[in-house]
Amino acid sequence: MRKPRFDAGQYSLLQECSKAKDFTRWNAWYAVHLKETMYLRSSDAYGAHLEGGDLAYWFLEGADLRFANLKNADLSYSYLKSADLSYANLAGTNLWRAYLSKAILDGANPDAAVYDGAGKIKCDPAQVSRLKEGVSSWNAWYENEISNKPDDTRVYGAYLEEASFMGMDLSGVNLSYAHLEGADLRHVNFSGADLTHAHLEGADMWKADLSGADLRFAELGGANMAGAKKVNTLF
Known part of the structure; x- marks a missing residue:
């Protein structure tokens, strides 16, 4: 009987490790799984079965995904630093703003992936307006906001992607974990700001003050x- 291309059990284990930010369990299990199914390498039963899976915004640093079937999966904004994607099937995989620093892609087909925003831009106009009203009130609100959210990359941090704050004085602002991908931050005064864990991929910080x-x-x-x-x- 043909094994389903999407394995809910594998997906669940991968999700648990993503939330824990620790892939020790997954990597240990997956090494055994690959060894046990080595003889099936040319079939659909080999590798991880994650076709069409929703892995957007997941933390996947160091994950072993060799030979994984990620066809049409959504990995947009996923954190894949140092992940091993050797020989993974990335046909139709959404890698929009996925972080692939030091990821291993030997034998994979990233050229067959897609890079589609898919309407997932994380920008909340109400939060943009709140920040523009003043740093002091923002910090008081934001400290409470992020302290009461779970450690889930889908909901964590302010949603300010591609917003424009050009020339603003944001000295001392707390934007820890904020989504600022593609934001216009030219000439912004960020002196003394907390930008730890912030997502600044593609942001324009030309002549910003980061003192x-x-x-x-x-x-x-x-x-x-x-x-x-x-x-x-501090970097």
Whole structure:
């Protein structure tokens, strides 16, 4: 009997490890799984069965996904740093703004993937307006907001993607974990700001003032930081 292309049990285990940000269990199990199904390499039974799966925004750092069938899966915004995607099937996989630094793609087919925003831009106009009203009121609201949310990358942090804050004084602002992908941050004063774990992929930070700002663990892939002031900035 042909094995289903999508395996709910495998998906559940991968999801648990993603939430825990620890792939020790998955990687140990998967190494055995690949060894046991080695003789099935040319069939649909080999590798992880995640075709069409929703992995958007998942934390997948260091995950072993060799030979995985990820055809038509949604990995947009997923964090795949150092993940092993050797020989994975990425045909139709959505890799829109997926973070692939140090990921292993030997034998995979990333050229067959798609890079479609798919209407998932994380921008909340109400939050944009709130931030523009002032840093002090924003910080008081945001501290309470993020402290009462679960550690789930789908809901965590402010949703400010592709918003424009050009020229604003955001000194001392708390934007930890905020989604600022593609945002217009030119000439913004971020001195003393908390940008830890912020998503700044593709953001335009031309001539921004980052003096004393904390950008540790921030995602900066494709960000334009030309001319930015980086005195005592933490990376």
